Amino acid sequence: MNEVRLGIVGLGNMGGAHADNVLAGKIPRLRLTAVADENAEKVNRYPQAKGFATAGEMIASGEIDAILIATPHYSHTTIGIDALNAGLHVLVEKPISVHKADCEKLIAAHKSTDQVFAAMFNQRTDPYYIKLREMIQSGELGEIRRASWTITDWFRTYLYYASGGWRATWGGEGGGVLLNQCPHNLDLWYWFFGRPSRVRAFCHISRYHDIEVEDDVTAYMEYPSGMHGTFITSTGEAPGTNRLEVVGEQGRVVIEDNKFLYTRNETRMSDFSKTVDAMYSRPPVWNVEIPLSGHGGQHVEILRNFTAAILDKEPLIAPAEEGIHSVELANAMLLSSARSETLEMPFDGAEYESWLKKKIAESTFVKKTVEVKASDFTLSFAH
Amino acid sequence: MNEVRLGIVGLGNMGGAHADNVLAGKIPRLRLTAVADENAEKVNRYPQAKGFATAGEMIASGEIDAILIATPHYSHTTIGIDALNAGLHVLVEKPISVHKADCEKLIAAHKSTDQVFAAMFNQRTDPYYIKLREMIQSGELGEIRRASWTITDWFRTYLYYASGGWRATWGGEGGGVLLNQCPHNLDLWYWFFGRPSRVRAFCHISRYHDIEVEDDVTAYMEYPSGMHGTFITSTGEAPGTNRLEVVGEQGRVVIEDNKFLYTRNETRMSDFSKTVDAMYSRPPVWNVEIPLSGHGGQHVEILRNFTAAILDKEPLIAPAEEGIHSVELANAMLLSSARSETLEMPFDGAEYESWLKKKIAESTFVKKTVEVKASDFTLSFAH
Numbered sequence: 001m002n003e004v005r006l007g008i009v010g011l012g013n014m015g016g017a018h019a020d021n022v023l024a025g026k027i028p029r030l031r032l033t034a035v036a037d038e039n040a041e042k043v044n045r046y047p048q049a050k051g052f053a054t055a056g057e058m059i060a061s062g063e064i065d066a067i068l069i070a071t072p073h074y075s076h077t078t079i080g081i082d083a084l085n086a087g088l089h090v091l092v093e094k095p096i097s098v099h100k101a102d103c104e105k106l107i108a109a110h111k112s113t114d115q116v117f118a119a120m121f122n123q124r125t126d127p128y129y130i131k132l133r134e135m136i137q138s139g140e141l142g143e144i145r146r147a148s149w150t151i152t153d154w155f156r157t158y159l160y161y162a163s164g165g166w167r168a169t170w171g172g173e174g175g176g177v178l179l180n181q182c183p184h185n186l187d188l189w190y191w192f193f194g195r196p197s198r199v200r201a202f203c204h205i206s207r208y209h210d211i212e213v214e215d216d217v218t219a220y221m222e223y224p225s226g227m228h229g230t231f232i233t234s235t236g237e238a239p240g241t242n243r244l245e246v247v248g249e250q251g252r253v254v255i256e257d258n259k260f261l262y263t264r265n266e267t268r269m270s271d272f273s274k275t276v277d278a279m280y281s282r283p284p285v286w287n288v289e290i291p292l293s294g295h296g297g298q299h300v301e302i303l304r305n306f307t308a309a310i311l312d313k314e315p316l317i318a319p320a321e322e323g324i325h326s327v328e329l330a331n332a333m334l335l336s337s338a339r340s341e342t343l344e345m346p347f348d349g350a351e352y353e354s355w356l357k358k359k360i361a362e363s364t365f366v367k368k369t370v371e372v373k374a375s376d377f378t379l380s381f382a383h
Numbered sequence: 384m385n386e387v388r389l390g391i392v393g394l395g396n397m398g399g400a401h402a403d404n405v406l407a408g409k410i411p412r413l414r415l416t417a418v419a420d421e422n423a424e425k426v427n428r429y430p431q432a433k434g435f436a437t438a439g440e441m442i443a444s445g446e447i448d449a450i451l452i453a454t455p456h457y458s459h460t461t462i463g464i465d466a467l468n469a470g471l472h473v474l475v476e477k478p479i480s481v482h483k484a485d486c487e488k489l490i491a492a493h494k495s496t497d498q499v500f501a502a503m504f505n506q507r508t509d510p511y512y513i514k515l516r517e518m519i520q521s522g523e524l525g526e527i528r529r530a531s532w533t534i535t536d537w538f539r540t541y542l543y544y545a546s547g548g549w550r551a552t553w554g555g556e557g558g559g560v561l562l563n564q565c566p567h568n569l570d571l572w573y574w575f576f577g578r579p580s581r582v583r584a585f586c587h588i589s590r591y592h593d594i595e596v597e598d599d600v601t602a603y604m605e606y607p608s609g610m611h612g613t614f615i616t617s618t619g620e621a622p623g624t625n626r627l628e629v630v631g632e633q634g635r636v637v638i639e640d641n642k643f644l645y646t647r648n649e650t651r652m653s654d655f656s657k658t659v660d661a662m663y664s665r666p667p668v669w670n671v672e673i674p675l676s677g678h679g680g681q682h683v684e685i686l687r688n689f690t691a692a693i694l695d696k697e698p699l700i701a702p703a704e705e706g707i708h709s710v711e712l713a714n715a716m717l718l719s720s721a722r723s724e725t726l727e728m729p730f731d732g733a734e735y736e737s738w739l740k741k742k743i744a745e746s747t748f749v750k751k752t753v754e755v756k757a758s759d760f761t762l763s764f765a766h
Contacts, residue, residue: 145619145620146535146615146617146620148533148615150531150628152529152630155652155656155663155665156656156662156663157655157656157657157659157661157662157663157664158656158657158658159659159660159661159662160662160663163662200583200585202583202603202605202611204611207609208653208656209656218603218611218613220585220601220603222585226590228585228587228601230601230613230615232529232531232613234529236528236652236653236656237528237529237630237635237652238648238652238655238656238665238666238668239634239635239646239648239665239666239668240665241628241630241635245533245624247535247620247624251622252620252622252624263622265621265622269538269619269620269621270591270619272540272621273538273539273540273541273591273592273619273621274540274541275541276540276542277542278540278542279539279540279542279543279546279755280538280539280540280543281540282538282621282622282623283621283622285621285622340725341724342723372662
């Protein structure tokens with residue numbers, strides 16, 4: 001095999017963008033041979049590929065080696081399982097599933113190591129985040145003591161939420177900003193710091209918009225190591241902030257406004273505190289600005305890596321198995337907030353599923369929707 | 384009366400600094416006529432003033448019109464009440480008392496409007512904070528939606544805590560970073576935003592130092608208006624951060640690194656969200672840097688204002704009655720954390736007092752202390 005025949009299911013904003021990237025030849029050795037969407041008009045936009053009305057037909061068609069799943073969240077699990085069972089390589093959009101139990105089901109369907117199973121965590125290709133992770137993993141930053149990520153620049157208008165009946169509903173997306181916008185940030189958070197031992201979150205439902213799910217969250221997390229952190233997000237704030245601060249014994253990194261600033265302690269802060277013969281002095285520092293150019297290959301790079309994983313056994317940037325972590329964090333925040341209590345991790349996935357099903361069953365929310373003209377979707381993943 | 388005869392009780396770091404400022408003639412019409420400290424050596428450093436061993440003797444001496452109380456925290460209440468009962472004008476260091484019930488007792492002793500009763504909230508003289516408050520109060524920023532203050536640059540060494548047996552103990556200071564370093568920040572927080580309706584805090588005891596009280600805190604607060612905020616502080620972090628971010632409907636202010644940055648939305652964010660015919664666009668902004676020079680008169684300015692309040696009836700910058708707010712916030716954070724629950728405000732001051740007395744009674748902590756040479760104290764209030 002010297003090329004991969006790709007089918008894309010779900011031709012919404014993301015699926016369409018991926019199809020366009022493949023058709024534009026941005027990913028050598030990856031060919032779009034099929035598309036599937038219940039909306040025939042969208043399917044007809046891609047005459048170069050064979051069109052299907054359903055994922056099932058496309059999976060059974062023999063026209064594809066690999067599937068990219070870009071449908072609404074809940075069906076990631078069902079389509080993903082079908083595709084894995086059919087022996088296809090699978091690339092799934094974020095979140096891999098809506099809740100932890102579904103993630104486990106989906107991951108369990110991945111039985112063969114010959115099948116490549118990846119997730120679209122394109123922000124893992126960003127040199128800023130790669131550099132930070134390197135500094136954490138190498139020990140350069142020392143033991144991590146605190147992290148604070150304020151990521152409130154996911155501004156979304158009323159029209160955005162009105163543009164689809166499924167949007168920002170328990171039944172349609174299974175959550176709001178945590179499930180739709182933040183999977184990337186939560187994935188990176190876990191990629192940097194691992195699993196917290198306790199989570200306390202304050203999720204505000206319908207704070208800025210006429211929706212039934214959370215559009216504004218402040219979460220506090222504690223780690224087995226003693227590290228703690230805050231994660232603050234919102235789709236209502238403008239201009240919005242995207243500032244990630246990580247404090248280790250060896251200094252502080254701030255990523256903000258396309259800058260990577262490292263203030264490096266010449267002596268580890270706790271060692272300095274214990275040994276210096278002074279009450280108020282501080283470790284001498286270096287102010288380091290680490291030059292980084294651009295924000296990496298993003299979606300195209302994930303597609304390239306997926307293709308190379310299939311053809312050359314290149315290691316995956318984002319194995320789908322790791323997609324459970326961001327879902328687990330999002331679920332934990334919603335559950336902690338709903339119960340007004342600190343949640344010990346890991347929580348029981350079945351319990352969360354019951355809670356979510358109850359939210360769906362009890363929902364009386366009537367979503368106002370409007371037809372919208374094509375919007376400049378590239379603005380939506382400007383992070 | 385054309386000058387004020389001042390007595391200072393407590394000649395530790397702060398009391399000594401105030402005495403030096405007065406003796407240096409930095410405050411016209413304010414004369415240091417007496418000092419009191421149980422340590423005779425410290426008293427003898429001020430031959431220009433009459434020396435006393437106790438506050439009581441100084442208050443009864445007839446040598447002073449006004450007293451500045453710079454003793455350890457607990458005695459602010461008792462000395463303050465004595466001085467007010469004796470008819471003196473009173474300026475009390477922060478915190479005005481250790482807990483809410485003591486604040487109420489102290490404030491109740493202030494019966495005559497002819498007596499000036501002020502608190503040393505010198506950071507209220509900082510043009511950065513004055514400007515921010517103006518922008519909030521005038522409505523320039525619009526309705527406030529979120530505030531986040533990360534104030535982790537209160538770095539203190541082991542030697543600092545070892546320098547006094549009372550330091551960072553429940554019996555000696557009644558708390559740690561919240562009672563000793565943060566009263567200024569908590570005062571400003573309340574000065575900007577008023578009283579929260581709910582507080583959830585995570586106070587870490589002895590995280591960075593060998594002490595029995597909190598040296599690291601993350602707190603989350605919600606307001607009746609729907610505003611919420613985080614307050615993150617620590618005496619263990621270096622280099623430490625001091626970044627105050629305030630988000631209103633009209634834009635965002637960030638105060639950090641001697642800069643006052645205002646990103647102003649041309650349209651209020653929620654109005655824009657509701658009316659724009661687009662899914663992903665954002666309100667156009669102005670990037671505004673507001674030039675401010677210096678950080679104000681600080682302690683000297685509070686002393687000048689106190690003097691002018693006595694002699695000219697100038698309104699106080701920081702009436703002592705307002706000193707209860709920062710104490711209430713600090714107490715609420717400690718209580719919320721101890722109970723692992725969200726605290727509804729206002730809480731019962733007597734209940735807090737019982738909790739604190741129990742902490743003192745049950746303390747088995749043995750403080751290691753060492754004699755220290757004079758340290759560069761000016762470093763300690765570099766905020």
